[in-house]
Amino acid sequence: MIEAAEKHMHQNEDLTSGYTTADGRRIGDVMMDLKSITLRFGGVVAIQDISFDIRQGEIRAIIGPNGAGKSSMLNVISGFYVPQEGEVWFRGKKRPSLKPYQVAQQGIARTFQNIALFEGMTVLDNVMTGRLNFMKSGWLAQTIWLGKASREETANRQKVEEIIDFLEIQSIRKTPVGRLPYGLKKRVELARALAAEPELLLLDEPMAGMNVEEKEDMSRFILDVNDEFGTTIALIEHDMGVVMDLSDRVVVMDYGKKIGDGTPDEVRNNEQVIAAYLGVPNE
Amino acid sequence: MSADFLYGIEVILNGLMAGVMYALVALGFVLIFKASGIFNFAQGVMALFAALTLVGIMEGQVPFSHLINEVFGTEVHHFGWHVPALLAIAITLFVMVAFAWAVQKFLFKHLVGQEPIILFMATIGLAYFLEGFGDLMWGSNIKTLNLGLPQGGSRVIEDMTAKLGGDDFYGFFIDKLDIVATGVAIVLVLSLICFSQFTKQGRAMRAVADDHQAALSVGISLNFIWVLVWSLAGLVALVAGVMWGAKSGVQFSLSLIALKALPVLMLGGFTSIPGAIVGGLIIGVGEKLFEYLIGPMVGGATENWFAYVLALAFLVFRPQGLFGEKIIERV
Numbered sequence: 001m002i003e004a005a006e007k008h009m010h011q012n013e014d015l016t017s018g019y020t021t022a023d024g025r026r027i028g029d030v031m032m033d034l035k036s037i038t039l040r041f042g043g044v045v046a047i048q049d050i051s052f053d054i055r056q057g058e059i060r061a062i063i064g065p066n067g068a069g070k071s072s073m074l075n076v077i078s079g080f081y082v083p084q085e086g087e088v089w090f091r092g093k094k095r096p097s098l099k100p101y102q103v104a105q106q107g108i109a110r111t112f113q114n115i116a117l118f119e120g121m122t123v124l125d126n127v128m129t130g131r132l133n134f135m136k137s138g139w140l141a142q143t144i145w146l147g148k149a150s151r152e153e154t155a156n157r158q159k160v161e162e163i164i165d166f167l168e169i170q171s172i173r174k175t176p177v178g179r180l181p182y183g184l185k186k187r188v189e190l191a192r193a194l195a196a197e198p199e200l201l202l203l204d205e206p207m208a209g210m211n212v213e214e215k216e217d218m219s220r221f222i223l224d225v226n227d228e229f230g231t232t233i234a235l236i237e238h239d240m241g242v243v244m245d246l247s248d249r250v251v252v253m254d255y256g257k258k259i260g261d262g263t264p265d266e267v268r269n270n271e272q273v274i275a276a277y278l279g280v281p282n283e
Numbered sequence: 284m285s286a287d288f289l290y291g292i293e294v295i296l297n298g299l300m301a302g303v304m305y306a307l308v309a310l311g312f313v314l315i316f317k318a319s320g321i322f323n324f325a326q327g328v329m330a331l332f333a334a335l336t337l338v339g340i341m342e343g344q345v346p347f348s349h350l351i352n353e354v355f356g357t358e359v360h361h362f363g364w365h366v367p368a369l370l371a372i373a374i375t376l377f378v379m380v381a382f383a384w385a386v387q388k389f390l391f392k393h394l395v396g397q398e399p400i401i402l403f404m405a406t407i408g409l410a411y412f413l414e415g416f417g418d419l420m421w422g423s424n425i426k427t428l429n430l431g432l433p434q435g436g437s438r439v440i441e442d443m444t445a446k447l448g449g450d451d452f453y454g455f456f457i458d459k460l461d462i463v464a465t466g467v468a469i470v471l472v473l474s475l476i477c478f479s480q481f482t483k484q485g486r487a488m489r490a491v492a493d494d495h496q497a498a499l500s501v502g503i504s505l506n507f508i509w510v511l512v513w514s515l516a517g518l519v520a521l522v523a524g525v526m527w528g529a530k531s532g533v534q535f536s537l538s539l540i541a542l543k544a545l546p547v548l549m550l551g552g553f554t555s556i557p558g559a560i561v562g563g564l565i566i567g568v569g570e571k572l573f574e575y576l577i578g579p580m581v582g583g584a585t586e587n588w589f590a591y592v593l594a595l596a597f598l599v600f601r602p603q604g605l606f607g608e609k610i611i612e613r614v
Contacts, residue, residue: 078500080499099499099504100499100500101498101499101502101503101504101505102502102504104499104500104501104502105502109500109501110500111500112496112497112500116494116496116497116500117494117497118489118490118493118494118497118498119493119494120489120492120493121489121490121493125486128486129486129487129490129497129498129501129503130501132483132486132487132490132501132502132503133501133502135483192497192501193500196501196502
């Protein structure tokens, strides 16, 4: 069954060096290539022999019913989980088993399903933590605020302010994150991820629990990020309408297996996908 | 001004200076607790170990000399040199950083994600291990720490303040060592605050204290931060060990200063640096003043228990401490 889906996928992937989307954006080479990933927790198989790739500049969605292993997949990419089998290739190189912080330093930023922000810090401080890997001057110079350290801080601060403007959260810059409503927290988390100027941005259910208006805002931001910064984005989302509108290609998972992969239209008409979402009629 | 009133002020001044020392010890606890959720029972023994190491290095003692002599049948005790104080402090600091690294590498790295009570038990084990290790390394005899710090009451302050009162008042008696200790503690606390506010590592430290998962996702190595906070706690332990050691000798009882930090933590909150400072000052002044005013009525020696009773009363009304974060679960 998987072969069938794969064959289906390859039909629109005969262009080895990327493709052009319907709205005219150019999608480049493979940036992240996941090869036969298998992840087990004790006896439970969370991901079973899944392969797919993420191309430079595209918005790639991972969808599937609850418990399909989508978040586990994202955690494999961001280094929070280490798969038992399979290889992760990034920028044409096989990635050794890295710690999450090392993955982050490679230019892969992420947000979490349940929001992981520094609740005690202000919005500005939270976003500033995204710049930690851009601070190179010594700790002594930083303590006493000397020349290079001071310039560096100013430059980082400027970048952070740009992102804050971009995501329209200027009015809450100095507010401690703990006091913010859910929707805004999600946006601050996106801001912090963007502050790291990632090549690949992983979003775990960026629109979960939002109302229609907030969802529209978030969709707009995701498209703008992709468009203006050229950031490659992989996201997990439950809202089908959103997924179909946003993404260039979609991976569908069910019970830890890949059951579909292709453009939104292809996936929508895939029988297995329809069965996984709506159930198979009894015969 | 009446002499009693002036003596009261003197008591408060001495209390404040004692309080700064309590705050210093409490700070070591707060640093580690904030960043890793570990209540480090070994903080007091770390102070003892740091002081022992400092004395040993200064006097050119051969570490593990007893063991070496037993095994090899030699008779080495001293290298025969004396290391200048500043250099010895630098070497001791290096030893404390190495200790921090070893603790993380061989102990807590294997206990990530364990229950707090398990981590706490691990630090109790660590405390007794370090105590024995210190004895093995430097011997268990009582040592004097002679850094050349000024000792005894300050004549200058006494003379200057003598005129404030009448004939029955002889001026404030303030120990010079206490003044130095207070100065050092204040400098240390201020630089720790600057470090945690303005540097990349400090920012990362606060990030880890707040949320481990989020910290990982922005590229912070938890392992590095934990070694860093244990090193800082080692630095704090060194300063506390030096100051208390200079005052009352380097011996086992030095490790009991950790017990003095407990009521400070209950008062100030386990997660707050300003809390540790204010808590330390309140306990310091409180116990000295209580001893001065109420002590004579109840037969004295109130300093042994006053801090704990105060902390206990505090717990009833404000369990999270003065500055601790109140945890409100949204339902």
